[in-house]
Structure formats: structure tokens, C-alpha cells
Amino acid sequence: MTAKLVISAEHAAGLALLKRLRQQEKPRLRLSILAGSTATVLLILSWYLIALLIQQVVLAEPASTTLQLYGGIIVSLLLTRNLALYWQEQLAQTASNNIRANLRQQLLQAWQATTPASLQQQAASSHAGHWLEDTDALDGYFSRYWPQQQLMLLSPLLILAAITVSNWLVGLLLLLSAPLIPLFMSLIGMGAEQINQKHLTQRQRLAGHFLDRLRKMALINRLGAAEQVKAEVASRSERYRQLVMKTLRVAFLSSAVLEFFASVAIAAVAIYIGFVLFGAINFGPAHSLTLASGIFMLALAPEFFQPLRQFAQSYHDRAAALAAATELAPQLLPCTLLTTQPLQLQDTNKTAKAFACRDLSVNTATGRQICQQVNINLNLGQCLLISGPSGVGKSTLLKTFAGLQAPAHGQVCVGQLPVTQARVFYLAQKPWVFNGTLRENLAVLSPDVDDDALLAALNRVGLATLCPSRVQLDKPLTERAEGLSGGQLQRLALARVLLSSFDIIVLDEPTASLDLASRKQIIACLAQLKRQHALIIVSHDAELAKLADQQLILTAGDKHVAA
Known part of the structure; x- marks a missing residue:
């Protein structure tokens, strides 16, 4: 029956x-x-x-x-x-x-x-x-x-x-x-x-x-x-x-x-x-x-x-x-949103596109608690740094902030919208590319941009030598990114941000496993991005800590320390 x-x-x-x-x-x-x-x-x-x-x-x-x-x-x-x-x-x-x-x-x-x-x-x-x-x-x-x-x-x-x-x-x-x-x-x-x-x-x-x-x-x-x-x-x-x-x-x-x-x-x-x-x-x-x-x-x-x-x-x-x-x-069917009620933020002129979470609790897939009752307000032009020992759950928390995973409890919003409905850019430890030209990979999130804007974005992230003219924009890329170093791949992903209208940028270990020169270029690029965006970064890098206006330190034992 x-x-x-x-x-x-x-x-x-x-x-x-x-x-x-x-x-x-x-x-x-x-x-x-x-x-x-x-x-x-x-x-x-x-x-x-x-x-x-x-x-x-x-x-x-x-x-x-x-x-x-x-x-x-x-x-x-x-x-x-x-x-x-x-x-x-x-x-x-x-x-x-x-x-x-x-x-x-x-x-x-x-x-x-x-x-x-x-x-x-x-x-x-x-x-x-x-x-x-x-x-x-x-x-x-x-x-x-x-x-x-x-x-x-x-x-x-x-x-x-x-x-x-x-x-x-x-x-x-x-x-x-x-x-x-x-x-x-x-x-x-x-x-x-x-x-x-x-x-x-x-x-x-x-x-x-x-x-x-x-x-x-x-x-x-x-x-x-x-x-x-x-x-x-x-x-x-x-x-x-x-x-x-x-x-x-x-x-x-x-x-x-x-x-x-x-x-x-x-x-x-x-x-x-x-x-x-x-x-x-x-x-x-x-x-x-x-x-x-x-x-x-x-x-x-x-x-x-x-x-x-x-x-x-x-x-x-x-x-x-x-x-x-x-x-x-x-x-x-309408998907289940990460929050059912929008947050009532104060001073809407300054925080219209701010990132906020209220009473946030996050668990791993196995049910282990990562953090509990976290409250954060992050405005444009500010940076939140998340740090902690390996395996504590930093990447899981970052995915929750990006709207890729539902929290166990609480709300995550961007302005008056739940994070699942907001424009949030998530940069994983290994950025993705697909089989196509350099132009297609750059413009994947903003297909209407012209070649001049593409070259300007590459120049801002320090990739001018990779693509000095329009001709090199037709250079083929594979999904394994052969011919690109880890630093170049990270900067290519950041160039996508510059060409799009994301206000919240979430990055997972953006400087990990990079050489010194690439690491400095990434940090310099993030410092520029911070001026007009809100950054949420998972990293152990002491240089990145200098960019942070707020810091969230995760520790073992289901505890956290906010600074």
C-alpha cells in the first residue's frame, strides 16, 4: 500500500x-x-x-x-x-x-x-x-x-x-x-x-x-x-x-x-x-x-x-x-536553504554586502563537532583568517562559509541573503581548469568581458609574462593544467575574481606548496583584492596573518578561539 x-x-x-x-x-x-x-x-x-x-x-x-x-x-x-x-x-x-x-x-x-x-x-x-x-x-x-x-x-x-x-x-x-x-x-x-x-x-x-x-x-x-x-x-x-x-x-x-x-x-x-x-x-x-x-x-x-x-x-x-x-x-524542487530567515543587520549602507554568521555550529561528515556558537561580522575591505592544526576541520568550516555545506545549526548570510543565494567565490587548494583556451578559462564566470579586460586582470595578478598579447589568449589549456605552475594556477583563479562581481572571496590555503616568488605575488594580489572585497582565508602563513582584521583559531576538543 x-x-x-x-x-x-x-x-x-x-x-x-x-x-x-x-x-x-x-x-x-x-x-x-x-x-x-x-x-x-x-x-x-x-x-x-x-x-x-x-x-x-x-x-x-x-x-x-x-x-x-x-x-x-x-x-x-x-x-x-x-x-x-x-x-x-x-x-x-x-x-x-x-x-x-x-x-x-x-x-x-x-x-x-x-x-x-x-x-x-x-x-x-x-x-x-x-x-x-x-x-x-x-x-x-x-x-x-x-x-x-x-x-x-x-x-x-x-x-x-x-x-x-x-x-x-x-x-x-x-x-x-x-x-x-x-x-x-x-x-x-x-x-x-x-x-x-x-x-x-x-x-x-x-x-x-x-x-x-x-x-x-x-x-x-x-x-x-x-x-x-x-x-x-x-x-x-x-x-x-x-x-x-x-x-x-x-x-x-x-x-x-x-x-x-x-x-x-x-x-x-x-x-x-x-x-x-x-x-x-x-x-x-x-x-x-x-x-x-x-x-x-x-x-x-x-x-x-x-x-x-x-x-x-x-x-x-x-x-x-x-x-x-x-x-x-x-x-x-526548491533546494533546502542554509538559513530560513535573513539576518537583520544594522547600518545597511555599510554592511549591505557584508558576511555574517550567527550561532554557527559545524560538524564533520562523521558527526564530530568542529566549532560551536560562532558569531562573525565581516565587512567589505576586511579579512578573516582561519587557522588551526591539520585535520581539525578548517576546510569543512570554509565550505560552510562558502555555502557548499549546510551547518549543523545557525545561519550564514551575505547581506540580507542566505549564503546559498549570494555570489561567493570559493578558491580550493587546487583551482580547476577545463579543456579550452586561456581566454575561455579566464572568462568562464564573466563571458562578456573583452580581451583588454582579460589582459589587465592577468597583469594585476602578475601573469603578464604568461600572456603578453591577445594571441596568447588562444593558448590551449587542459584540465590537468599542464604547463602551469601551482602559483600560476592560483593567480589564474584570482584573475577570474577580478573579472567578475564577487564580493566575498573564500580561499583554502592559497599560498601552500608555492615557491617564494609565487607566494609573494599571491599575497600582493590578495592585498589588492582586500580593498574592495571581503576575504575569508584558511592558512598557516604568517605573512597572510598580517592581512587579517579578524582571526578564528580552531583547536582540538571542539573548541575555538576568536580574535
Whole structure:
């Protein structure tokens, strides 16, 4: 019972997400439905004129001008119908593209608002699956399923009205046969939806399993377990293939049910019209049936079921989209903030962007207490130095100050905002770079800056010799930063700060393991940064202690000393 409730709640969240995304492009989707309905009306008019033309050709000898007039109108109607169908597809596809682009932006914002610790609870392959495959799985729902769901009602009703005007008995026959198709398709679709949900979960597990094996490939080779791992991956892939084929079998069964009932209904209409025209049936509205009306109704009978066929073809898109939305919905939930109430700071003119913490307690991942009831106020132009013996928890405390880890108790704010919503630059002991040019690595946090600003920032941090001109900005860098010393890498990260608008800069051992010249350049750069920023530094360096306006000394035994 509990499992059913959980699944129901997850599906409800997925449905709510699909509805919210649909609202973003509802005007365009409605225009798509209008274009599809217009195409149906044009089709009815075209077949009506074609039926009249056939009757005149068979039973009379129409003039050439009449044939040309009928032919011109019919061709015009068919061309206009094709144009309406084109706009239907274009509008729906544009809506789908916009929805998926907005969804990816929302995913980015949600991931940026959460903490790295929370992101690491899921494998990187899972996040990649959400960004790529799960988001793309929504395409069929918005571009095909939802518009066709509306047209499945509108188009058959328009055709049914036209047929009923010609012969109410044929209209009644189609009306009685139509509900059977959605009924049986729904019964089959429920099973397909459950299978597709399992299919999505299995795919994510397989992707994570495969990525984990790739990451440990060197260790696997050293252990001589390559063949064993190869067999394991092949076995899981085979289970995944079987699940996919099971989903496809259910989808084909749904199409078979549709075709069976549609064929029976169309055959019944054809038999009735044939017997009436031969004079074998005289009851009901048989006396009013003509060759033109018979051809008209017989031509429209398959078109009556065509929207249902198209809906059946796209029905699996709903199952795929619902499964994907169920996975995406938790990713878009508001993250838990490190503080629930903003701090009421005094003198807002001077402390509008100040760093503060109130009654802060921080624990390690194992539950060991690092500090308790810490209160700090740090304004722009000031520096807080955190020191203490190795292993006492300085880096953990620093991550809490940077908003990367939630405290055990208390609040951390920048101005009136919780630190998770503020712009805080965190510089780890080993700054990160990625595969790209020097320009791309410098401008990663400020993509709109020009080359002159990049060169000026490098000059301020003492890297003018590394990049004396614009040409060197195209120098390639790898994620391992080959060709850069530790000091150059630290200064490159500081140059990023100068190019961006961060007010609070958090640094973890910025001068550790550096030579004397690099160390002096880093300290000089930090002294410049302090003039317009608030610095929070973890270090044992006595020279950095000269920059400190406040100092927090962590000691063993869950105690701290503030100076």
C-alpha cells in the first residue's frame, strides 16, 4: 500500500511538471490545434467536391468549364490543407523546443542553487541523463501527443457531423464504434506506462554502471578482471534490451487493437453503402443516399479514425514523457536553504554586502563537532583568517562559509541573503581548469568581458609574462593544467575574481606548496583584492596573518578561539 502511494505521488509530481511546462507554450500549442482543425475542415470540403465531381462524371457529362472549376477549387483546398498541416507541425515543434530549452535552464538554476554535497548524492551519469535524455524524452509529448490528444476529439467530431448530415445511420454506426478504441487502448496503455517507467530506471542504472566501469578501467586491467567486467556489462545490456522489446510489444498490441476496430467499422460502412446503392436495403435514411453521398461518407470513414491512429502512434510519447518528468520533478524542487530567515543587520549602507554568521555550529561528515556558537561580522575591505592544526576541520568550516555545506545549526548570510543565494567565490587548494583556451578559462564566470579586460586582470595578478598579447589568449589549456605552475594556477583563479562581481572571496590555503616568488605575488594580489572585497582565508602563513582584521583559531576538543 505504501509503495502504491509513493508511486502515485511521484506520478502526480510528473503530471504537475508536464502541466506547468505546457502552460509556458499554451498559446502556440492552441494555434497548432487550430491549424489541425482547419486542415480537417478543408479535407471535408475537398472530399465533398470530389464526390460531387465523380457523380457528375459517372451520371452526366459535365462541361469542361465545370470540371476546371471543380478541379481548381479542389487543388486549392488540398494545397491549403497541406499548408495548415505544415503550420500545425511547426507550431507544435517550436513549442516543444522552447519548453525543453526552458527546462534545461531551470535544471541549471536548480543545480546551481543546491550544494555540491547534494549533487554528489547522484552519479554524474544520472545528471547527464536528466539533462540530455530525460529532457529530450518530453519532445514527443509536446510536439505530437498533446496536440493530437485534442485533435483526436475535434477532428472526428467535425467528420462525424458532416457524415451525420448526409446519413444519420452511418454517423450512428461510427459513433458506436469510436469509444471502443480509446477504451482498449487505455487498458493496454496503463501497462505500457508502468513498463516504460521501469525501462527509464533501468536505463539510468545501466548508464551509471557503465560509467563506473569506465572510470575504473585502469584498475580493472591491473586486476585482470577485464573479461569478467565485459561479461557483466553484456549481461546488463541484454536485460535492458529485453525490457525495451517488452515495451515495444505492448505498443504494437495497442496499434493492433486500433486497426482491428477501425477496419471492422469501415467495412460495416462500406457494406451498408454498397447494399443501399444496389437497392438491397431500404430502411432508415437509405432513400436519401446518392452516389455522391456514398462516396463522400466512404472516403471520410477512414479519416474519422485517422486522428485516433496518429494518437495511438504518439501514445507511447506520453508514457516516455511521464517517466522522464517523474525523474525530473525532484530535480526542480526548491533546494533546502542554509538559513530560513535573513539576518537583520544594522547600518545597511555599510554592511549591505557584508558576511555574517550567527550561532554557527559545524560538524564533520562523521558527526564530530568542529566549532560551536560562532558569531562573525565581516565587512567589505576586511579579512578573516582561519587557522588551526591539520585535520581539525578548517576546510569543512570554509565550505560552510562558502555555502557548499549546510551547518549543523545557525545561519550564514551575505547581506540580507542566505549564503546559498549570494555570489561567493570559493578558491580550493587546487583551482580547476577545463579543456579550452586561456581566454575561455579566464572568462568562464564573466563571458562578456573583452580581451583588454582579460589582459589587465592577468597583469594585476602578475601573469603578464604568461600572456603578453591577445594571441596568447588562444593558448590551449587542459584540465590537468599542464604547463602551469601551482602559483600560476592560483593567480589564474584570482584573475577570474577580478573579472567578475564577487564580493566575498573564500580561499583554502592559497599560498601552500608555492615557491617564494609565487607566494609573494599571491599575497600582493590578495592585498589588492582586500580593498574592495571581503576575504575569508584558511592558512598557516604568517605573512597572510598580517592581512587579517579578524582571526578564528580552531583547536582540538571542539573548541575555538576568536580574535
